Amino acid sequence: MKIIKLIWSYLRIGIANELQYRANFFIQLFQSFIALATGLIVLWLVFSKTTQLGGWSQPELLAVMGIYMLVGGVIQSAIQPNMQRLMNEIQDGTLDFTLTKPVDGQILVSIREFRFWQLTDVIVGLVVMIIAIGQLNEQVGILQALAFAAALILGGIMIYCFWLILTTTAFWLIRIWELVNLFQGLYAAGRWPVTIYPQWLRIGLTFLVPVAFAVTVPAQALTNRLTPLTLLGALGLAVLLVALARFIWRLGVRSYSGASA
């Protein structure tokens, strides 16, 4: 209960903070449109040379792009800012102030930042996805919609755990600014369905970096490709990753020595 109240407070602070800078909304919206335009040009280039890519048609890939933007927006607004702050605090030794607070450290470091305006990506992604669904030949039923929502939530949890594990390595490696670049590079692979990649890369993008579960699996749910087994696998992996992230976090905090902040 206390935690929910805490999340709500931080959310409010984050939103209030961003509302001070209204012009940033338009800048952010403009950036979302740049990302959208780039994505559409890329798709158009691909489909100017072919009619389908690895069994995915143009509207289906448009749906993948919408989901990619949507999930990317969630990462940019809620996950990545927290992790970047954590990274800096580990390096500077100011994490002391957080660890001494009477709340679970892992939860606290995961909820402190919220970039409200980044949600423009979520909205643009949603719109793209809805347009894509309209172009699909088949109808999206209740069951698919539910499977989609479940897959999306599980994917989000996995991405969070993955980011946390990456960031926690800062306890040992100290200087890891390049992680942001690394993550964005890997996440960019989600722009395409992972089924088109060679096997080694597909496995990597599924189990090492859960990009497949964050973008491709929800897209499979929408396009009637999802088997119950995959969804069950997603659930299993999500549980596993949550436990692993927790374990590594504990290990990291134990080896954290502060730095005379």
Next chain:
Amino acid sequence: MRRYIDFYLTSMKIAILEQFQYRAQNYFYMVGVIVEPTIYLVVWSTIANQQGGSVGGYTAGGLAAYYIVWTLVRQMNIVFTPYGWEDRIQHGRLSMELMRPMHPIHSDVSYFAGWKFVMILLWIPVAAILALIFKPTLNPTWLQVIVFFIAIWGAYLVRTMIYSVLGLITLWTTRVSALFELIFAFEMILSGRFVPMTLMPVWVQHVANYLPFQWTFFFPINALVGQSSPVVLVTGLGMQLLWILIGIVGVRIIWHFGVRRFSSVGN
């Protein structure tokens, strides 16, 4: 002149020593850099295979060569980002640089140039693995190899200049990220970063001819993997030189007017 050479050599040496300590970090960075072209390679070789072996004259092996050379060119054209300039100007750290008896761009150019040697060293095993996996077809002539080695440094300088001009705009306004992202998007499409320029519609290729971007990706890569005539190769180097000079003039003009507007914050 002498002091510049001294400064460059020392600064490069420092960069090499410093960056070599952060090998793990540099490898993190490199994984991110390598995933990107691998994605493009997979997309385009899938299309090539669906089209009966080649797309726009590129076979799967040719595409593999293109994107593996891409990874080296990308290492080469990592430069001080415009976001770095933004940070420097916003947080007032530029005042420290202004105290030096030399334009701050020299320390960027020399530091990143030194860093390249570490990058290339770390890149070699990665390239070997990529080559084993994707089996590129690559038979360059000696002329191509020589032009390539000049062109990657040319690409480095062209990109440094574009992004320095861009970053210096922060002297006027601190809301620059939208502009930066717009330029990055242009680069993505018009540089050969996503796809070899020859696969682009002809009008896009025409537009790209008047912009600096393709000289930072497509030209150096294609110099090695393509079948350009010696005239095209030498002209390309000339175009790089031209854009470097335009960039230098641009930096000088923007600096001249912009630096007066700089008021240090804090520090």
